[in-house]
Amino acid sequence: MKTIEWQEDKLIILDQTALPHQEFYLELSNYLEVVSAIKKLQVRGAPAIGVATAYGIALGAQNSDADTTKEFLNEIEEICQSFSAARPTAVNLFHAIKRMKLASQSDGNVSLIKSTLIREAIKIHNEEKEATAHLSHLGAKLIKNDFTILTHCNAGPLATTGYGTALGIIIAAGEEGKKIKVFADETRPLLQGARLTTWELMRKGITVTLITDSMAGHFLSRGKIDCVVVGADRIAQNGDTANKIGTYSLAVLAKENNVPFYVAAPVSTIDFSLKSGEDIPIEERNPEEVTHIGGMRIAPEGVRTANPAFDVTPHRYISAIITEKGIVREPYQTQMSKLCR
Amino acid sequence: MKTIEWQEDKLIILDQTALPHQEFYLELSNYLEVVSAIKKLQVRGAPAIGVATAYGIALGAQNSDADTTKEFLNEIEEICQSFSAARPTAVNLFHAIKRMKLASQSDGNVSLIKSTLIREAIKIHNEEKEATAHLSHLGAKLIKNDFTILTHCNAGPLATTGYGTALGIIIAAGEEGKKIKVFADETRPLLQGARLTTWELMRKGITVTLITDSMAGHFLSRGKIDCVVVGADRIAQNGDTANKIGTYSLAVLAKENNVPFYVAAPVSTIDFSLKSGEDIPIEERNPEEVTHIGGMRIAPEGVRTANPAFDVTPHRYISAIITEKGIVREPYQTQMSKLCR
Numbered sequence: 001m002k003t004i005e006w007q008e009d010k011l012i013i014l015d016q017t018a019l020p021h022q023e024f025y026l027e028l029s030n031y032l033e034v035v036s037a038i039k040k041l042q043v044r045g046a047p048a049i050g051v052a053t054a055y056g057i058a059l060g061a062q063n064s065d066a067d068t069t070k071e072f073l074n075e076i077e078e079i080c081q082s083f084s085a086a087r088p089t090a091v092n093l094f095h096a097i098k099r100m101k102l103a104s105q106s107d108g109n110v111s112l113i114k115s116t117l118i119r120e121a122i123k124i125h126n127e128e129k130e131a132t133a134h135l136s137h138l139g140a141k142l143i144k145n146d147f148t149i150l151t152h153c154n155a156g157p158l159a160t161t162g163y164g165t166a167l168g169i170i171i172a173a174g175e176e177g178k179k180i181k182v183f184a185d186e187t188r189p190l191l192q193g194a195r196l197t198t199w200e201l202m203r204k205g206i207t208v209t210l211i212t213d214s215m216a217g218h219f220l221s222r223g224k225i226d227c228v229v230v231g232a233d234r235i236a237q238n239g240d241t242a243n244k245i246g247t248y249s250l251a252v253l254a255k256e257n258n259v260p261f262y263v264a265a266p267v268s269t270i271d272f273s274l275k276s277g278e279d280i281p282i283e284e285r286n287p288e289e290v291t292h293i294g295g296m297r298i299a300p301e302g303v304r305t306a307n308p309a310f311d312v313t314p315h316r317y318i319s320a321i322i323t324e325k326g327i328v329r330e331p332y333q334t335q336m337s338k339l340c341r
Numbered sequence: 342m343k344t345i346e347w348q349e350d351k352l353i354i355l356d357q358t359a360l361p362h363q364e365f366y367l368e369l370s371n372y373l374e375v376v377s378a379i380k381k382l383q384v385r386g387a388p389a390i391g392v393a394t395a396y397g398i399a400l401g402a403q404n405s406d407a408d409t410t411k412e413f414l415n416e417i418e419e420i421c422q423s424f425s426a427a428r429p430t431a432v433n434l435f436h437a438i439k440r441m442k443l444a445s446q447s448d449g450n451v452s453l454i455k456s457t458l459i460r461e462a463i464k465i466h467n468e469e470k471e472a473t474a475h476l477s478h479l480g481a482k483l484i485k486n487d488f489t490i491l492t493h494c495n496a497g498p499l500a501t502t503g504y505g506t507a508l509g510i511i512i513a514a515g516e517e518g519k520k521i522k523v524f525a526d527e528t529r530p531l532l533q534g535a536r537l538t539t540w541e542l543m544r545k546g547i548t549v550t551l552i553t554d555s556m557a558g559h560f561l562s563r564g565k566i567d568c569v570v571v572g573a574d575r576i577a578q579n580g581d582t583a584n585k586i587g588t589y590s591l592a593v594l595a596k597e598n599n600v601p602f603y604v605a606a607p608v609s610t611i612d613f614s615l616k617s618g619e620d621i622p623i624e625e626r627n628p629e630e631v632t633h634i635g636g637m638r639i640a641p642e643g644v645r646t647a648n649p650a651f652d653v654t655p656h657r658y659i660s661a662i663i664t665e666k667g668i669v670r671e672p673y674q675t676q677m678s679k680l681c682r
Contacts, residue, residue: 020640020641021638183647185555186529186631186639186640187555188527188529188553188554188555189553191639191640194632194639194640195639195640195641198640198641198644199641202641202643202644207645208644208645209645209646209647210631210632210640210644210645210646210647211631211646211647211648212529212530212554212586212587212631213529213553213554213555213587214526214528214529214554214586214587214590215586215587215647215648215649215652216590217587217589217590217593217652218586218589218590218649218652219647221589221652221653244555245553245555245556245559246553246554246555246556246558248558248559248562249555249557249558249559249590249594252558252593252594252597253590253593253594256593256597290527290551290552290553291535291551293634293635293637293639294634294637294639296634296635296637297362298527298532298535298536298634298635299361299527299532299535299536299539299551300361300536300539300540300543302543303539303543303549303551304548304549304550304551305550305551305552306524306550306551306552306556306560307552307556308556308559311556311558311559311562312562
């Protein structure tokens with residue numbers, strides 16, 4: 001199973017909206033199809049979105065008919081604008097765009113730059129895989145034998161194209177021979193926990209219990225959870241973390257019950273330009289994700305909804321942020337700045 | 342729209358599992374059908390369960406062919422046992438059984454006791470309606486103009502056969518001319534918020550925004566909510582409250598954000614025999630309620646689940662308990678004991 005695979009003139013992605021019922025691969029042969037796959041969450045998870053964006057830009061570049069470098073770079077600019085409008089919260093997307101733009105500024109004719117862009121996308125992909133593998137093994141040290149771990153949404157191989165972040169840590173702890181159990185929040189509205197996290201953990205032979213999001217507090221209060229581990233879509237300078245809606249609630253409930261709350265993310269998820277979580281843009285998605293489940297209406301016609309896809313967890317609730325460059329704790333402001341050196 | 346209606350030889354109930362798509366009434370002509378309707382949540386909500394139980398026992402008694410009082414009372418005992426096994430958490434069910442048993446001990450022949458039981462069930466029904474109307478108007482004083490109120494699950498007319506508890510207060514505040522808005526948690530697994538609360542509030546012309554359970558913390562943290570009001574399935578002596586799973590999380594999140602958290606329930610929901618919430622039995626329901634939504638599978642085959650239908654909110658998170666006999670605050674132990682005088 002590969003989340004994203006580059007094949008010369010096309011990008012193969014595992015359609016995450018079809019899981020767990022179908023393991024279905026999309027063949028994307030132009031960049032607009034990649035933008036669409038990101039918007040529709042066919043590929044999702046902050047690191048995977050970054051990788052798909054990089055390959056998507058490379059694909060768009062490869063398909064360009066531009067004769068002059070100037071014309072070509074204008075096309076690249078247009079392609080990058082399409083990607084930057086795809087989803088607003090995961091910063092990895094913007095990091096990937098920045099790196100691909102920089103790579104496109106390299107010397108050489110159109111053909112050479114096309115090759116450079118493909119190499120850069122592959123490099124971004126490999127770096128993400130290495131980063132998540134590394135942070136998973138670092139983070140696994142925090143998981144003790146017999147731990148029961150609560151996680152939210154999906155931050156596994158599917159979300160990262162590599163080892164995973166939150167699930168990477170869990171999988172690494174399992175591979176180290178630790179006896180562990182996982183509680184997975186189903187993660188409404190789009191059920192990434194029910195559909196993807198359970199599927200990934202069951203394939204890895206890790207015991208997982210599916211619960212609704214509303215049950216997490218109950219199990220935390222009853223002493224059933226030893227730690228919470230989640231991924232991240234964007235982390236500000238001060239450690240404030242945007243992640244899937246519901247994460248903030250878990251963090252508050254974990255603190256209230258003296259349970260450690262860990263965020264796992266590669267350094268590419270940190271936005272060093274933002275002072276705090278207040279500055280992180282929160283994506284508001286389609287109301288139908290709330291009023292419908294799998295195409296089936298669950299609420300009265302005409303009902304109002306709100307559908308913020310993410311929330312922000314203030315750093316004071318976070319016990320540690322686990323990156324490939326080390327495990328960071330309070331004071332985040334100073335500790336995080338060391339990571340970008 | 343009537344949640345429960347007694348008609349001489351049968352009980353009519355609005356099938357709450359068919360809402361909001363269909364307004365469908367069940368005609369129940371024997372007590373086992375009533376037990377089944379309670380188990381399946383076709384009738385639900387602690388006060389409504391109590392009323393349905395009372396009528397169900399009256400119905401079973403009415404259908405009895407017993408010739409002697411002794412034989413008849415044995416049948417009543419058997420009927421009561423069926424009801425007491427239907428659902429474990431809502432104490433109103435057990436209160437109703439106790440009162441109906443007591444009524445069956447009255448003097449007279451089988452025919453007279455049958456009439457007594459019907460009168461007692463009607464009395465229980467009327468008392469619940471009066472209690473919820475009264476507590477709704479009392480509680481409405483806590484709702485100020487321009488308030489946005491968060492509620493969980495469904496504690497409206499459907500749940501109570503009368504005015505409602507949590508929703509009763511909201512509806513009463515609206516009737517007083519206060520400008521109010523409501524955020525309704527969808528309330529997985531069975532979506533009472535999405536299906537029933539939105540439906541009831543839209544019919545009353547009250548502005549309601551449907552959110553997933555995981556979004557409540559986000560809106561609390563952003564200052565969008567002025568108070569939280571929920572119902573209850575059982576309240577212990579010390580104020581600890583069992584209510585729909587997810588309530589505890591809301592209470593913690595409300596306290597963390599300095600938002601008042603109110604529980605609304607008739608005195609019949611208080612179990613004066615229990616010292617604390619630790620003693621409240623929590624119903625564990627069918628795993629399919631978690632793995633399926635509306636009959637559609639949302640998780641891999643063979644996944645483990647947990648499905649506690651309720652959680653317990655310790656009294657320290659509760660700003661006030663609103664009953665028909667008054668609004669009670671800390672210290673609950675002493676304040677609540679005054680209610681049963």
